[in-house]
Structure formats: C-alpha cells, structure tokens
Amino acid sequence: MGSEEFSRRKFAQTLAATAAAALVAPRLARAAGAGAMLPDGMPESTIQLNSNENPYGPCPAALAAIQSSEAIACRYPDGAHKKMTEAIARLHGIAPENVALGCGSTQILDLCDFAFLAPDKKLVVAEPTFEAVLSYSKNLHARAVKVPLTADFRHDLGKMAAASDATTGMVYVCNPNNPTGTILYKNELESFLPRVPKGTVVLVDEAYFHFVEDSRYVSVASWIGRYPNLLVTRTFSKVYGMAGMRLGYAVGQKELIAPLRERISFASANSAVLAAGIASMKDPDVVPRNRRLLNNTRHGLVREMEKDGRKVIPSEANFVMIYLGRDVEPVVKAFRARGILVGRKFPSMSEWLRISIGKPEEMDAFVAALREIVPVHA
Ligand SMILES: Cc1ncc(COP(=O)(O)O)c(C=O)c1O
Numbered sequence: 157m158g159s160e161e162f163s164r165r166k167f168a169q170t171l172a173a174t175a176a177a178a179l180v181a182p183r184l185a186r187a188a189g190a191g192a193m194l195p196d197g198m199p200e201s202t203i204q205l206n207s208n209e210n211p212y213g214p215c216p217a218a219l220a221a222i223q224s225s226e227a228i229a230c231r232y233p234d235g236a237h238k239k240m241t242e243a244i245a246r247l248h249g250i251a252p253e254n255v256a257l258g259c260g261s262t263q264i265l266d267l268c269d270f271a272f273l274a275p276d277k278k279l280v281v282a283e284p285t286f287e288a289v290l291s292y293s294k295n296l297h298a299r300a301v302k303v304p305l306t307a308d309f310r311h312d313l314g315k316m317a318a319a320s321d322a323t324t325g326m327v328y329v330c331n332p333n334n335p336t337g338t339i340l341y342k343n344e345l346e347s348f349l350p351r352v353p354k355g356t357v358v359l360v361d362e363a364y365f366h367f368v369e370d371s372r373y374v375s376v377a378s379w380i381g382r383y384p385n386l387l388v389t390r391t392f393s394k395v396y397g398m399a400g401m402r403l404g405y406a407v408g409q410k411e412l413i414a415p416l417r418e419r420i421s422f423a424s425a426n427s428a429v430l431a432a433g434i435a436s437m438k439d440p441d442v443v444p445r446n447r448r449l450l451n452n453t454r455h456g457l458v459r460e461m462e463k464d465g466r467k468v469i470p471s472e473a474n475f476v477m478i479y480l481g482r483d484v485e486p487v488v489k490a491f492r493a494r495g496i497l498v499g500r501k502f503p504s505m506s507e508w509l510r511i512s513i514g515k516p517e518e519m520d521a522f523v524a525a526l527r528e529i530v531p532v533h534a
Pocket of ligand 1: 261390403
C-alpha cells in the first residue's frame with residue numbers, strides 16, 4: 157500500500173500498542189504542523205478534524221508565490237485582482253464580468269444575502285446545511301424556511317422547489333452538502349432549476365466540488381448561461397488548502413454579479429492570496445493530488461468504521477458523518493480532552509459526528525480515540 161493511502165498497518169500498530177490517544181495525538185499533530193489558530197487553551201499539538209480544512213496546505217508553487225509577493229506588498233492589488241478574475245473566467249469559459257472575488261466564499265454568501273434577501277424576501281435552505289447564509293440572513297430579518305433532508309440525507313429538491321414562491325429571494329443549495337457530504341445528481345438539478353421562480357436566485361455552493369467522484373454529479377457552473385437566476389460559489393479553502401488565506405468567488409450572469417461587486421470593498425482579496433491563487437491554478441497537479449490523498453484517506457476511514465459496524469453517510473467531500481447512537485456533544489468534549497478537535501453537534505442530526513479528513517496518522521489517532529470513547533459494543 158502506498159504511503160498516500162490510509163494505512164491499515166498503522167491501525168494495527170496503534171491498537172496493538174494500546175497507546176492512549178491522549179499520548180498519541182500530540183506527537184502526530186506536531187508532525188502535521190498544527191498551527192496557532194486553535195481555541196483558547198488547546199495546545200499546539202492539537203489534531204484539527206473539525207473545520208473541513210486541508211492539512212496539506214498550499215502547493216509549493218503557491219508558497220513560493222506568497223514569498224515573492226513580499227515585493228508587491230506595498231502596492232494595491234488591482235493588477236492581481238484583475239489577473240485572478242480573468243483566470244477564473246478562463247477556467248469557466250465566461251467573461252470577467254461574470255466573476256466576483258471574495259475574501260473567502262463566505263464573504264460572497266454574506267453579499268448574496270444582502271443583495272437578494274429582505275424582511276419580505278425569504279430564504280429556502282436544506283436542514284442541516286452550511287449555516288453561513290442562515291446566520292447572515294438574520295441581520296436582514298429575512299425569514300428562513302428550512303427543508304429537512306431526505307431519508308438518504310440529501311437535499312429534498314422537490315420540497316425546496318415547492319417552498320419557493322414569489323416571496324422567495326434566494327434558495328441555497330450546497331452540493332456536496334456540509335455537514336453530510338451527500339450530493340445532488342445532474343438529472344435532479346435539471347428538473348429542479350426550471351421549477352424555481354425566475355425572480356428567485358438559486359445559489360449553488362460548490363465548495364467541495366473538487367472531491368466528488370460520483371459520475372452522477374455535475375457542476376452547474378457551466379449552466380449560468382442557461383439560468384439567469386443561477387449563482388455558483390467556489391473556494392480556495394478546501395482542495396487548494398488555503399483556508400487561512402481567504403479567497404473564494406462567485407460566477408453568474410452579469411446582472412447577479414454586479415450587485416455583489418458593488419458591495420465588495422475595493423479589492424477584498426490581498427496581494428499574497430491572489431499570487432498564491434494564481435500559482436495554484438497554474439499547477440496541474442494540485443487538484444488531482446489533494447483530491448486523491450484526501451479521498452483515499454476518507455475511503456480508508458470509512459472501511460475502518462464499517463469494520464466496527466458503524467453507520468457512515470456516503471460522502472463525496474473531505475469529511476464524513478459517523479453515526480454514534482448517542483448525543484455527540486459529550487463525545488466532542490471527550491475528543492477535545494484527548495487533543496483532537498472534531499465537528500460540532502448539528503442539532504437536527506444530534507447523534508451523528510462530522511469528522512474532517514486529515515492526514516492518515518491523524519485518522520489513526522481519531523479511530524483509536526473513537527474506539528475508546530464510543531466502544532463498538534457499548
Ligand atoms: C459549504 C461551504 N461553503 C463555504 C464555506 C466557506 O468557505 P470559505 O473558506 O471560502 O469562506 C465552507 C466552509 O467550511 C463550506 O463548508
């Protein structure tokens with residue numbers, strides 16, 4: 157088995173040694189370079205499997221570009237902003253006016269709320285889903301309609317379409333969905349989009365698009381010409397490993413992009429992140445490499461969970477939900493006490509733990525700790 161793969165041998169060693177995860181975690185996390193961005197009181201050695209980040213970080217070309225961006229740090233980033241916008245436009249085969257750059261895609265989600273919601277313009281979302289659009293919508297006093305997921309933990313597009321009427325400002329579709337990692341299929345989106353009123357914006361969040369392996373999936377970024385009410389967001393935080401640097405974008409028709417751009421403060425993306433983003437997009441290996449590394453590790457984790465007889469939601473992203481059969485809140489705390497951060501509780505899925513995919517040795521530590529905290533035959 158290659159070193160990239162989730163190592164079964166490592167599991168065996170970890171278990172045979174019966175090393176307490178509390179002792180294992182610090183050593184492994186130091187090797188993984190866990191940084192200073194930790195909750196108060198958590199040591200440097202903490203293993204971070206809580207925010208769907210990419211532990212491999214920016215590619216070498218991006219790191220080199222960050223270093224050399226020192227030379228342009230005293231200049232405003234207009235030129236780099238334009239270059240990045242053009243690179244994204246080329247990638248999607250659209251015009252630069254169809255692209256808005258944000259300080260992370262979260263900024264774009266916030267701007268979408270501002271642009272398309274109001275007290276009399278409601279938001280339709282799945283429950284549970286990524287919560288940024290929901291939390292920003294509260295500032296606008298917009299009503300949110302939460303449509304529960306289907307029995308197989310996917311968006312209920314039929315009910316979401318039915319909930320969308322003339323008073324709906326925006327429908328948010330997260331594909332793959334956070335926290336479940338589930339996807340919507342091409343044919344499902346094809347029948348959903350025409351059912352949404354033309355005056356309602358459909359925002360499809362494709363933050364985890366690069367990880368998807370299922371051939372029934374499609375990115376709808378190529379459909380913006382067909383649907384004037386469609387906006388698609390992407391991010392450099394996940395497959396590109398740049399969560400701390402904050403870069404994301406939206407693509408859509410000019411009429412939807414323009415109100416977002418109007419609210420973006422002058423060049424919200426900084427010189428260093430733009431240089432890194434441009435370098436990453438030029439590196440043909442970064443996406444396939446990180447996708448392979450993280451997907452292989454996820455497949456390995458799923459195999460271990462299934463070996464234990466635990467239920468796992470089929471995921472197409474760099475995280476997965478595991479059924480624990482008990483409230484996850486105390487479990488999250490127990491992991492934290494062992495130096496491992498795992499996903500928080502999602503109230504509508506209170507017995508499911510979301511775990512982000514880290515490096516193989518981090519997953520070894522996670523599995524060993526899980527087997528202690530929630531023994532299989534408990
Ligand atoms: C579905 C989804 N969209 C957007 C984001 C935020 O991405 P960014 O770092 O670009 O703000 C996340 C972060 O976890 C996410 O899960």
